[in-house]
Amino acid sequence: MHPAFSVIFLTTLIGAGQGLFLALYTGQIYALANLLPAQGDEFYAFGSLVALALLVGGLIASFFHLGRPERAWRAAARWRTSWLSREVLVLPLVMALVFAYGLAHWTGHTQPLFTLGNWLAVDATLLIGLAATLAVFALFVCTAMVYAGVRFLEEWCSPLTVVNFTLFGLASGFMLAAAYSAFIGNQLVAFFGTWSVIFTVIALVSRFASLTRNAHLRHKSTVQSAIGVRHQTVSQKAQGATAGSFNTREFFHGRSAGTLRTVRLLFLFLVFPLPMLLIGAAYATQSPTLPIVAFAVQYLGLLFERWYFFAEARHPQNLYYQSVA
Amino acid sequence: MSQLALVIDLNVCVGCHACVTSCKQWNTSGWAGPLVDENPYDADPTGTFFNRVQTFEVGTFPDTETVHFPKSCLHCEDPPCVPVCPTGASHKRADNGIVLVDYDKCIGCKYCSWACPYGAREVDEQQKVMKKCTLCIDRITDLTLPERERKPACVLACPTSARLFGDVQDPDSEVSIAIRERGGYQLMPEWGTKPANHYLPRRKTRIYIDPEELIRADNPLRKEDLTTYSGEETLDDVTW
Ligand code: SF4
Numbered sequence: 001m002h003p004a005f006s007v008i009f010l011t012t013l014i015g016a017g018q019g020l021f022l023a024l025y026t027g028q029i030y031a032l033a034n035l036l037p038a039q040g041d042e043f044y045a046f047g048s049l050v051a052l053a054l055l056v057g058g059l060i061a062s063f064f065h066l067g068r069p070e071r072a073w074r075a076a077a078r079w080r081t082s083w084l085s086r087e088v089l090v091l092p093l094v095m096a097l098v099f100a101y102g103l104a105h106w107t108g109h110t111q112p113l114f115t116l117g118n119w120l121a122v123d124a125t126l127l128i129g130l131a132a133t134l135a136v137f138a139l140f141v142c143t144a145m146v147y148a149g150v151r152f153l154e155e156w157c158s159p160l161t162v163v164n165f166t167l168f169g170l171a172s173g174f175m176l177a178a179a180y181s182a183f184i185g186n187q188l189v190a191f192f193g194t195w196s197v198i199f200t201v202i203a204l205v206s207r208f209a210s211l212t213r214n215a216h217l218r219h220k221s222t223v224q225s226a227i228g229v230r231h232q233t234v235s236q237k238a239q240g241a242t243a244g245s246f247n248t249r250e251f252f253h254g255r256s257a258g259t260l261r262t263v264r265l266l267f268l269f270l271v272f273p274l275p276m277l278l279i280g281a282a283y284a285t286q287s288p289t290l291p292i293v294a295f296a297v298q299y300l301g302l303l304f305e306r307w308y309f310f311a312e313a314r315h316p317q318n319l320y321y322q323s324v325a
Numbered sequence: 326m327s328q329l330a331l332v333i334d335l336n337v338c339v340g341c342h343a344c345v346t347s348c349k350q351w352n353t354s355g356w357a358g359p360l361v362d363e364n365p366y367d368a369d370p371t372g373t374f375f376n377r378v379q380t381f382e383v384g385t386f387p388d389t390e391t392v393h394f395p396k397s398c399l400h401c402e403d404p405p406c407v408p409v410c411p412t413g414a415s416h417k418r419a420d421n422g423i424v425l426v427d428y429d430k431c432i433g434c435k436y437c438s439w440a441c442p443y444g445a446r447e448v449d450e451q452q453k454v455m456k457k458c459t460l461c462i463d464r465i466t467d468l469t470l471p472e473r474e475r476k477p478a479c480v481l482a483c484p485t486s487a488r489l490f491g492d493v494q495d496p497d498s499e500v501s502i503a504i505r506e507r508g509g510y511q512l513m514p515e516w517g518t519k520p521a522n523h524y525l526p527r528r529k530t531r532i533y534i535d536p537e538e539l540i541r542a543d544n545p546l547r548k549e550d551l552t553t554y555s556g557e558e559t560l561d562d563v564t565w
């Protein structure tokens with residue numbers, strides 16, 4: 001498939017935004033359980049703002065994917081059958097809830113509404129945060145299922161796609177939370193950093209699993225089934241157009257196998273070992289800038305990862321577009 | 326229920342592209358707006374087509390065979406491109422089974438093209454919406470046309486009658502009979518999309534002659550008539 005930058009930015013930006021929100025909310029819950037020092041409301045409010053900015057950035061990027069962005073509202077119509085439609089509905093919901101969560105903190109709606117089992121003081125932020133958490137996970141599933149749900153793209157059509165999208169979102173989001181904590185100089189860097197490393201390690205396992213799966217994939221369709229001629233030797237002589245067509249532009253990445261290998265190496269290095277080393281070094285040296293570098297490096301790596309994700313997938317229609325006369 | 330479709334006879338298609346040009350001519354002139362071309366007379370020409378004729382070579386030289394292969398939307402009976410469309414622009418008509426795109430609703434997200442294993446959908450580079458074969462819906466439903474012209478442009482244009490058009494759910498239609506009796510098959514059956522369009526396979530015309538037809542098996546002496554004739558009347562002359 002042709003890797004479109006609009007979609008690469010959409011999926012990586014909202015992933016990091018979703019992960020950042022989850023990190024903030026996790027921090028709040030840990031603080032509630034007295035496992036972490038409590039943070040002021042501005043910490044959550046500004047953090048939510050950053051998460052919201054990433055979600056908005058992703059949304060803006062997605063518009064560049066559309067031929068007719070002025071009609072984008074129509075995409076909410078078919079949520080019963082289309083994962084894309086579901087994503088289009090859940091993304092604004094997540095944005096609204098993250099905004100409400102930040103706003104509730106900012107306006108100090110932190111008086112307990114009621115107390116559960118006389119120790120858990122439930123306030124508005126906790127409730128909104130819970131709803132937002134559910135929406136965030138729903139969005140991970142919707143975004144990933146847009147790809148994993150297309151059965152013709154066998155490289156994507158696997159639960160591993162959903163797992164990877166979620167884990168990459170969590171890893172980069174918690175890494176961003178560590179960077180944010182380092183930037184404002186609070187004590188949560190190690191907490192967020194540790195979780196980010198944990199998610200990064202699990203993501204490494206699941207991405208390796210999908211790379212291995214795809215390397216051994218045997219595609220269902222062959223040129224024989226494509227044109228229905230049973231003969232071992234079938235070669236294309238003409239594809240009905242002397243120059244390109246939509247079919248040659250949309251479904252081919254147009255890069256050499258060498259480029260693909262380089263990009264794979266790059267993302268395997270930039271997403272996994274390097275950020276973990278950087279955040280580890282940040283922990284050892286108490287550096288306020290290294291966590292920010294770690295996030296930037298991992299995000300850059302994720303751009304390469306998503307590029308590779310697209311380039312890796314081979315669509316059965318390509319069987320009809322193998323050579324020009 | 327009815328399911329309109331094309332049946333394409335690969336045995337007689339000569340790869341002349343008449344269906345391509347007639348399709349383009351009809352569908353670029355209709356109410357739905359042009360099928361846009363870019364750089365048509367320049368380097369890297371490209372454009373939107375509903376129908377393309379491709380050519381494949383089967384076998385290794387000198388034992389090769391050229392297969393001309395017209396390809397357009399197959400109007401799948403279970404079209405995977407329809408449910409994925411977020412806007413409902415892609416739909417399958419209930420009355421005749423034709424899969425269509427509503428150009429006024431399409432947002433050009435291209436998602437349906439990912440969900441078609443045949444590469445039958447193309448984005449129009451200027452109108453920025455998804456396009457594909459409509460089986461000339463504006464023509465086959467136009468009651469002001471004489472009935473023999475209520476057929477897709479490609480079918481009318483094909484000089485070898487390689488393209489048949491009709492209802493594949495009516496067992497007595499020309500297309501159903503052709504599929505049944507001439508080995509009609511579907512493309513990529515492994516995906517379960519149930520394409521309505523079918524293809525008729527290439528066939529070699531062979532005469533099988535049994536040796537017994539040349540040598541009389543019931544000749545007890547295993548001896549054929551070796552009479553040498555010299556111009557006189559034979560049995561053949563008198564019986565004819
Ligand atoms: S051939 Fe492709 S575009 Fe046409 S109905 Fe089937 S899946 Fe849809």
Ligand code: SF4
Nearest residue numbers: 410431432434435437
């Ligand atoms: S490109 Fe148009 S027809 Fe295709 S899925 Fe998107 S909105 Fe639907």
